[in-house]
Amino acid sequence: xxxxxxxxxxxxxxxxxxxxxxxxxxxxxxxxxxxxxxxxxxxxxxxxxxxxxxxxxxxxxxxxxxxxxxxxxxxxxxxxxxxxxxxxxxxxxxxxxxxxxxxxxxxxxxxxxxxxxxxxxxxxxxxxxxxxxxxxxxxxxxxxxxxxxxxxxxxxxxxxxxxxxxxxxxxxxxxxxxxxxxxxxxxxxxxxxxxxxxxxxxxxxxxxxxxxxxxxxxxxxxxxxxxxxxxxxxxxxxxxxxxxxxxxxxxxxxxxxxxxxxxxxxxxxxxxxxxxxxxxxxxxxxxxxxxxxxxxxxxxxxxxxxxxxxxxxxxxxxxxxxxxxxxxxxxxxxxxxxxxxxxxxxx
Numbered sequence: 001x002x003x004x005x006x007x008x009x010x011x012x013x014x015x016x017x018x019x020x021x022x023x024x025x026x027x028x029x030x031x032x033x034x035x036x037x038x039x040x041x042x043x044x045x046x047x048x049x050x051x052x053x054x055x056x057x058x059x060x061x062x063x064x065x066x067x068x069x070x071x072x073x074x075x076x077x078x079x080x081x082x083x084x085x086x087x088x089x090x091x092x093x094x095x096x097x098x099x100x101x102x103x104x105x106x107x108x109x110x111x112x113x114x115x116x117x118x119x120x121x122x123x124x125x126x127x128x129x130x131x132x133x134x135x136x137x138x139x140x141x142x143x144x145x146x147x148x149x150x151x152x153x154x155x156x157x158x159x160x161x162x163x164x165x166x167x168x169x170x171x172x173x174x175x176x177x178x179x180x181x182x183x184x185x186x187x188x189x190x191x192x193x194x195x196x197x198x199x200x201x202x203x204x205x206x207x208x209x210x211x212x213x214x215x216x217x218x219x220x221x222x223x224x225x226x227x228x229x230x231x232x233x234x235x236x237x238x239x240x241x242x243x244x245x246x247x248x249x250x251x252x253x254x255x256x257x258x259x260x261x262x263x264x265x266x267x268x269x270x271x272x273x274x275x276x277x278x279x280x281x282x283x284x285x286x287x288x289x290x291x292x293x294x295x296x297x298x299x300x301x302x303x304x305x306x307x308x309x310x311x312x313x314x315x316x317x318x319x320x321x322x323x324x325x326x327x328x329x330x331x332x333x334x335x336x337x338x339x340x341x342x343x344x345x346x347x
Contacts, residue, residue: 014118014121014122014205015121016118016205016302017302017303017306018302019298019300019302019305020302020305020306020308022308022310023310025309030057030309033309033310033313034057034061034064034309036313037061037065037309037312037313037316038061038064038065040313040316040317041065041088041316044086044316045084045085045086046084046085046086046087046088046109046316047065047066047067047068047082047084047086047087047088048061048062048065048067048068048088048090048312049062049067049068049069049070049075049078049079049087049088049089049090049091049099050062050067050068050069050070050090050091050307051069051070051071051072051075051090051091051092051095051269051304052069052070052071052247052248052251052267052269052270052272052273053091053247053267053269053270053300053301053304054090054091054269054304054307055269055272055305055307055308055309056269056272057308057309058090058307058308058309058312059272059273060272061309061312062090067088069273070248071159071160071161071246071247071248072091072095072098072144072145072159072160073144073159073161073162073246073248073344074248075089075091075095075098075099076098076099076102076144076159076337076340076341077341079099079102079103079106079108080102080103084106085106085107086106086107086108086109087099087103087106087107087108087109088108088109088110088111088312088315088316089108089109089110089323090110090111090307090312091110091115091304091307092115092116092117092120092145092301092303092304093110093113093114093115093116093117093120093147093323094116094117094120094144094145094146094147094148095144096108096109096110096113096323097147097148097323097325097333098144098148098151098337099323100148100323100324100325100330101148101151101325101330101333101334101337102334102337102338104325104327104330107319107322108322108323109315109316109319109321109322109323110307110315110321110323111306111307111308111311111312111314111315111321112306112307112311112315112321113321113323114306115303115304115306115307116303117145117204117301117303118202118203118204118205118303119143119145119146119181119182119202119203119204120145120146120147120150120181122181122202122203123146123147123150123180123181123200123202125147125149125150125152125153128150128153128180128181128200129153131178131180131200132153132178135178135198137176138175138176138177138178138198139155139156139170139175139176139177139178140153140154140155140156140178140180140336141154141155141156141157141158141163141166141167141170141177141178141179141180142154142156142157142158142179142180142181142336143157143158143159143160143163143179143180143181143182143185144157144158144159145181145182145204146180146181148325148329148330148333149329149333150180150181151332151333151336151337152329152332152333153332154333154336155336155339156170156336156339156340157336157337157339157340158340159246159340160185160230160231160232160245160246160247161245161246161247161248161249162340162343162344163185163189163231164189164192164193165343165347166340166343167189167190167193167195167197168192168193168195169343170195171193171194171195171196176195176196176197176198177195177196177197177198178197178198179197179198179199179200180199180200180202181200181202182202182203182204182232183199183200183201183202183203184203184204184207184208184231184232184233184234184235184238185231185232186199186200187199187235188231188235188238188244189231203232204232205301205302206232206266206267206299206300206301207230207232207233207234207265207266208232208233208234209288209298209299210229210233210234210237210265210286210287210288210299211237211287211288212234212236212237212239212240214287214288215227215237215240215263215265215286215287216240217287218263218284218286218287219240219263222261222263222284224259224260224261225259225260225261225262225263225282225284226242226243226253226257226259226261226262226263227240227241227242227243227262227263227265227286228241228242228243228245228250228253228254228262228263228264228265228266229241229243229244229265229266229286230244230245230246230247230250230265230266231244231245232266233265233266237265237286241265242257243257247266247270250264250266250270250274251270251273251274251277254274254277254278254281254283255277255278259281260281260282261281261282261283261284262274262281262282262283262284263284263285263286264283264284264285264286265286266286266299267299267300267301267304268285268299268300269300269301269304271283285299286299
């Protein structure tokens, strides 16, 4: 099996924001806020789509108002399937950009446009363009967690749920892969497919914090628990998993496996959907603390946490947090996304 090589040069410094501190709403305040948001959605012909990592109140509201709670692949599909003229994306900026790229005729709003992603921030478009130019014989495959400008340089875009089949397909055709930006996911894909891959040196601040030695201790305390790991995690954590998969695949594992307990190595925002579907199961966050831990995220993305009921209501009233993608960028970025969606539909 070929060795994965990290060839992206330097690793850009990413400034991780502090976890937002939102005022705690009473039950009555929360109910009233949700009612106002529901009326605003109707008045603006808007539909709400929320990622599994956002606050449970947002996920619940999306379902209650006819929107969608989803992973990034289903979020990409959803905007093209709804007739609403406005999409409100509760997640991080690349998700809003993807929605706009696929639906240029629709208005796309987000509660906070500064909600980005460490993977996106750690892959500057100009540096990535130079990386691609230095390896013109490679097929460029980028993870969804990238900017529209980076996607514009790609041949394929993938999400964690479809990365393996896409790269396996390309490897079977003898293609060499230039992969960006998450090196942990890239290493996992390379091991599983045998593809020849050149990696950008990026990582997710949430998943990189999981500690393998601490996970071993938690497993010893919970011998009947199944270990669920997102492949953005370090290799030593992935190697301990009973299930490695995307957010949707990990949620499915909680509902389908017989284990009474689950140790979960991904953003704890996913627990809302897991508890909704499997309320009798016990969920244990995989450890991020211990020797060498920085706890920049403590298993919850600070950018995802920028989404809340309060700024969702505000953006629906003011409309100032609108996603815009230049036409020249959109025309190039839509191709790798459409290629993924067509490949997914054929499967």
